[in-house]
Amino acid sequence: MPTLKDFFRSKPKYVTVHPIGKQEKREIPDGLWVKCEECGNLLFNKELERNMMVCPKCGYHYRVSARFRIAGICDEGTFQEFADDLVTADPLGFPAYPEKIRAAQEKTGLPEAVICGTCEIEGFPVVLAVMDFSFIGGSMGSVVGEKVTLAIEKALEEKKPLIIVSTSGGARMQEGILSLMQMAKTSAAIGKLNEAGGLYISVLANPCTAGVMASFASLGDIIIAEPKALVAFAGPRVIEQTVREKLPPGSHRAEFLMEHGLIDLIVDRRDLKETLAKLLRFHAPAQVGGGKADA
């Protein structure tokens, strides 16, 4: 499993960053300096990387890959991937879908939009699933639904806490109704985990909307969002197009959800691992005198 260090060593020549609110996808050349697309400050590239792709000047969270997140959350060398042998089919014979999948695989180096595994976080064993937005917008088709369900079931069987980092544009249109049914499938699995008393921490990364948000991502015992992450059932563009409502600034952002009582915490990516470890500690068997117990 690559560590954060390995990631930096093997990083591609270009880093793609997608600032909130801007639809065009610009690529920042991997030079010595980059200009933050949010605050406009010039940043030393290495400094941005050292800050887990969070602008040290304005705190803007750049979009990162699932592998990058995994490396940032797991104890080094503990991540063991499972269910990586599931391959996307084309059940509807949908126009250009196989080509779209192939292009996404080539672009991201991932088989699908979620990676699942077991790992340790400051010594606590957990089941971890992390979505990747760069794979067809993190959309959920049969494979994503199946892998997330397998992760939930593994947490249930092995009595381990479950952490899912979700970032998604919603259900995958190209698998039609089968994508929609993944919402029911994953939510049913969370229902079982709930009844068994399992802990599920849901982490919402930018953006997290529609079918994923209206299923497992909303069902965490504790819901954490990255600062300013776009989190919604229907994104601002959908609302502006369909209802033609004028939207106040900051609507659909993590802070808006916090204000409306819909999420528990907003946590900076640089503090996520520490926060997760703390939350896991609250759910570990009590030990007189404190300290880290086995989960």
Added chain:
Amino acid sequence: MPNGNLDFERPLVELESRIEELRRFTKEKGIDLSAEIATLEKKAAELQKEIYDNLTPGQRVRLARHPKRPLALDIIKLVFEEFTELHGDRLYRDDQAIVGGLAFLEGIPVTIIAEQRGRDTKENIARNFGMPYPEGYRKALRLMKQAEKFGRPVITFIDTPGAFPGLEAEERGQAEAIAVNLMHMSRLQVPIVVVVLGEGGSGGALAIGVGDRILMLENAQYSVISPEGCAAILWHDASFANEAAAALKITAKDLMELGVIDEIVPEPLGGAHRDATQTAANIKEAVLRNLQDLLKIDVKTLLEQRYAKFRKMGVFYRRKSADAESEG
């Protein structure tokens, strides 16, 4: 004939009004035109069969949204006895895009949850064109929990363009409301029969659509995205909705083949709007038969079967084999 007929219905509607004219003529003038009428009636029956046996998915979408298609409350009145509506989510307000309440089905007390559009503009505004807010889904959940407490089966009727995508819906947690319903419906300890009546619009439909048996009217549709929405994304032009409807596989027959629904409820020839009474009778027969089966199953088995039903939905491969792993 009143307005609101679809273009592909028009030759049939015209033929029917000619028959009507001849009948009136016979009555008024006392001339026997029965031979002519019989010929035209035969022609109408043939035409009807020809039209409706060859509907494209796009035409079915328009039937599912037909302005005269029976709405949930029309069907409820014809299928159940003593329907008594119960209101509100106890938290915010009563969302009229979802109706719920108690009724008897051949003597069995049941809880009904239904998405309800309006028949005219005024009613559509009150019912938000059948697009529920979070409080609608929370009312549904409240009534389902009530049903669970009293051991009553739940019958739901789906007919919505989708959950409402507005700012207030976001503020009150539309995504959360839907997700929580999916989770609780999957574990509800009473039988649930779902009927897709007209339009099954994505998550807004599924939010009352998790159950032990999913029935679907012959011309209803059920889709992850509206054909127009899909066309706008894929063809960058909403007028490609017919192509999108075909690609998305949203008809009852498609869903049956994909293993998402359990049974297609036949509609009278020409569609549900041509005979609401017959449509309701078909629904009643199917709901009652399925419910009687489900009532024989103990709760533990019922929940296991419900879990397994959704668990197997989806199609994918395993890298080692070339065969599809799972097909619902």
